[in-house]
Every structure is written in C-alpha cells, then in structure tokens.
Amino acid sequence: xxxxxxxxxxxxxxxxxxxxxxxxxxxxxxxxxxxxxxxxxxxxxxxxxxxxxxxxxxxxxxxxxxxxxxxxxxxxxxxxxxxxxxxxxxxxxxxxxxxxxxxxxxxxxxxxxxxxxxxxxxxxxxxxxxxxxxxxxxxxxxxxxxxxxxxxxxxxxxxxxxxxxxxxxxxxxxxxxxxxxxxxxxxxxxxxxxxxxxxxxxxxxxxxxxxxxxxxxxxxxxxxxxxxxxxxxx
Ligand code: HEM
Numbered sequence: 001x002x003x004x005x006x007x008x009x010x011x012x013x014x015x016x017x018x019x020x021x022x023x024x025x026x027x028x029x030x031x032x033x034x035x036x037x038x039x040x041x042x043x044x045x046x047x048x049x050x051x052x053x054x055x056x057x058x059x060x061x062x063x064x065x066x067x068x069x070x071x072x073x074x075x076x077x078x079x080x081x082x083x084x085x086x087x088x089x090x091x092x093x094x095x096x097x098x099x100x101x102x103x104x105x106x107x108x109x110x111x112x113x114x115x116x117x118x119x120x121x122x123x124x125x126x127x128x129x130x131x132x133x134x135x136x137x138x139x140x141x142x143x144x145x146x147x148x149x150x151x152x153x154x155x156x157x158x159x160x161x162x163x164x165x166x167x168x169x170x171x172x173x174x175x176x177x178x179x180x181x182x183x184x185x186x187x188x189x190x191x192x193x194x195x196x197x198x199x200x201x202x203x204x205x206x207x208x209x210x211x212x213x214x215x216x217x218x219x220x221x222x223x224x225x226x227x228x229x230x231x232x233x234x
Contacts, residue, residue: 033090093182106188
C-alpha cells in the first residue's frame with residue numbers, strides 16, 4: 001500500500017471518506033447523498049459555532065471591530081448549509097421513504113452542530129447587550145441614531161443577518177421536509193411537522209427585532225397624522 005501523502009495525512013482523508021456507509025451496507029443508493037449533506041452541514045455548523053463563540057469573547061473585551069469579521073464567517077457558514085439543502089431535493093419522495101428505515105430514531109433535534117450554535121447564540125447576544133449597557137446605549141437609541149456608535153451598529157446588523165439566516169435555513173429546511181414527506185407527517189421522533197413551522201418563527205436575538213418595532217413606533221409618532229381611509233384602495 002502506498003504511503004499516505006501529506007495532503008491525506010493532514011486532512012485525515014482516509015478516516016473522513018470512511019465515514020459514509022459503504023455501498024454494500026446502504027439500504028438505498030441515495031444514502032450517500034443524504035449522509036454527505038448532513039455530515040458537511042455538521043462541519044459548517046461546527047465552524048459557525050466556533051466563530052460565533054470567538055466573536056462573543058471579542059465583544060466581552062470591547063473589541064467590536066474584531067468581532068465583526070468572525071460573525072461574517074459564521075454567517076457565511078449558515079448560508080452554505082442553507083444552499084446545500086437543495087441537494088436533498090434530488091431525492092424522490094418514494095426513495096426518501098425507502099432510505100428512512102435506516103435512520104432509526106435519528107432526528108435533527110439531536111444535531112450537535114445546531115445545539116452548539118443555539119448555545120453560542122445566547123452567549124453572543126448577551127455579550128452584545130452587556131456591551132451596550134456598559135456604554136449606556138439602549139438598542140432603541142442605537143437604531144434611532146446609528147451614526148452615534150457605528151461599530152456597535154455594524155455588529156447589531158451582523159447579528160440581525162445571523163438571525164435572519166438561521167430563519168432562512170429553517171424555512172428552506174421546512175420546505176425540503178414538506179417536499180419529501182408532506183406537511184401532515186411526523187418526524188422520526190414523533191414530532192409533527194406543524195411544530196417545525198412554529199420553530200420557524202423563533203428568533204435568536206429578539207431584542208434586535210423589538211428595536212425595529214420601537215423605532216417604527218417612534219418614527220410614526222413624529223409624522224404628521226395621515227387621513228384614515230375607511231377601506232383599503234382597490
Ligand atoms: C431529507 C432531508 C431532511 C428531512 C426529511 C428532515 C426532517 C426533519 C424533521 C421531520 C424534523 C422534526 C424533528 C424530527 O422529528 O425529526 C427535523 C428537524 C431538524 N432537522 Fe431535519 N430533515 C432533513 C435534513 C436536515 C439537514 C440536512 C439538517 C442539517 C443539519 C437538518 C437538521 C435539523 C434540525 C437542526 C432540526 C431541528 C429544527 C429546529 O430546531 O428548528 N435536517 N428535520
């Protein structure tokens with residue numbers, strides 16, 4: 001057997017490429033596609049959680065400019081896992097039911113990458129709000145006057161992008177689920193798909209969305225009153 005190259009040794013390609021079921025053990029040929037999408041999602045989630053956790057540390061140190069590029073990396077990781085969901089649409093619904101028997105009770109609720117991401121989201125959100133509190137800068141004031149603290153505003157918008165991207169992943173994932181098993185099915189752990197729909201409305205950083213409501217109220221209070229129409233225009 002030829003000796004492994006530096007490329008193979010450094011990247012552990014032998015171990016990595018042995019992590020998918022060999023053809024003889026697959027209940028359906030599309031198991032390879034299914035495993036590759038899930039395993040690579042776990043890797044991107046690992047990186048996204050790592051960079052988000054590092055951004056939280058920078059925020060706690062008051063280094064907002066240092067936190068921003070790390071949040072951008074995490075955001076790109078979330079974008080990539082959203083895009084690759086498209087690959088799952090290449091599985092026919094009938095074939096998904098055939099390969100599903102191999103999954104046992106396997107469920108996305110047990111995804112270590114997604115769990116880690118939810119944990120670091122709490123951490124980075126708390127770190128940012130603590131920074132604002134330390135500088136006596138309420139979120140509503142930051143959104144009313146972004147030029148008052150441009151670095152803090154940039155981080156607020158990056159965290160909003162982060163939250164938005166997670167919501168887009170959830171919407172895309174729900175779409176794939178409904179496309180493959182329908183909207184009335186239950187998951188491998190008995191979860192109704194309706195619950196996934198409800199999870200889609202969850203926000204990791206609710207304060208950032210509430211700040212927009214507050215700004216909208218404050219700005220409309222400043223506008224001269226508009227004449228009210230009895231009916232919407234046709
Ligand atoms: C064929 C494709 C997929 C199907 C049919 C599917 C199905 C489901 C279903 C039915 C649930 C509800 C929980 C349950 O009972 O299992 C769920 C949740 C979940 N799945 Fe998937 N899934 C697919 C692909 C993926 C991929 C590629 C990932 C990437 C990591 C993923 C991650 C998750 C996560 C994190 C949850 C929890 C959702 C949340 O907390 O909002 N799923 N999935």
